[in-house]
Amino acid sequence: MVTIPDAIRAFFAVHAIPPGGVAAVSGGPDSVALLRGLVAAGCGPITVAHVNHQLRGTESDADEGFVRELATSLSVNVRSARLPVPPRENLESAARRLRYEFLQSVAADVSANWIATGHTANDQAETVLHRLIRGTGVQGLRGVAPKRGNIIRPLLHVSRADVLAYLAATGQLTRTDSTNADRRFTRNRIRHDLLPQLKDFNPEIVPILGRLAEQCDDVFAYLEREAEELLRRVERPRAGSLLILDATALEPSPAVLVREMFRLLWRREGWPMDGMTYAHWQRVGSLQPADYPGGVQLRRIGRVVQLSRRS
CATH class of the missing domain: 3.30.465 (Uridine Diphospho-n-acetylenolpyruvylglucosamine Reductase; domain 3)
Structure with a gap:
């Protein structure tokens, strides 16, 4: 089994990523493993960024406190913000927008080379399934990009099982977001119901869906290049x-x-x-x-x- 720090070192080498960046840490297993792995892999200086949307009352506040304590224990700087989701906006999309705006502002403040998120191979599989259910095409089946702009996802080829094994080996505690068990959210039903059923058909379904995303990314990149060339050939001066x-x-x-x-x-x-x-x-x-x-x-x-x- 490849360790989390080794996976991160390999990712940084493949993508020629310089040290020094922001780690998005919620307090959950994936982001905590990401932070510990970045520190162990020598990718610093690192600034931890945490967003408290205040959706779960004292539980959200406890997450924020946990992340602050963890950053201190690892001698890493931390920035946090309390950003409630505006009413009448879609909860998931609005929260995501607020998080990434905050992450970019922190990155600009500390002159970071990158912003790392804790997406794993399981997240990639869930994303592909989610988009397939919603009726996506090749573009959507690309899933989550390992690197897009200054956003990097060093754990995208690491399974959640490997994340949990790493945390257990280091004796690292994490927080649990109670909303992750709420089956009113489609992604949670995919995680807890659909993906386990698909594993009954093929235990390797997570890496299979990850490879599908990579293949679709290659196909779409080629298609986009050809489409750009076609547009250059057929477009005439505006009237x-x-x-x-x-x-x-x-x-x-x-x-x-x-x-x-x-x-x-x-x-x-x-x-x-x-x-x-x-x-x-x-x-x-x-x-x-x-x-x-x-x-x-x-x-x-x-x-x-x-x-x-x-x-």
Whole structure:
């Protein structure tokens, strides 16, 4: 079994990551193992960052106190913030946004080279399953990236069982988030119900889903490069606010490539994508004239496609 510090050293070597960064620590097993592993692997200086969303009352406050004590015991600096989730926002997405905003602010303050989170191979498997259930495509099946910008996930190839074994070997206590057992949340049902059932079919399902994510990442990276090249070939000078594309150059291209090119175009222009369904992208990819969600209009006029958005 590869130890957590060894896995972290290997990750830093593969990705050529310099020392000195921020460790996101909730107090749970994964993030505590991450912190101890970073310290043991000599990746410092390290600053611990902890967010208390005050969702569980005294339990949340106890998590914050635990993280502070742990950081002190390891001679590591710590920054914490109390950031309640605004009402009427989606709890999970709003909490995640607040956490990452805080992590980035801490990283900027301490001139950190990276922000490390404790995502494990099990988290990757759960993410792939969660997105598959929600109807994702190749892009979503990439799961969680090992490195994106200054966010790194050194434990992404480490199983939760290895995390728990490492903590037991070091005699390290951790905190338990009671909401992780709440089956009202889809991810918890995946973790406690679906994934164990899939292990009955194949005990190696966690690394299998991890490999699937890596393969989808490779495929999508290739597709995105080809889509960027296609956009460069077919785009013509704008006519005022109208985007002009050469329809005759688009038509011979594979549909999957055309759809991805339009997604790139949507993102570049800042057009809303939340309302775009699979069926919408299919129609866009076939150059079907229509009014699309977010006020985007596609028109076919002779040899060109015109795109615009109503103000």
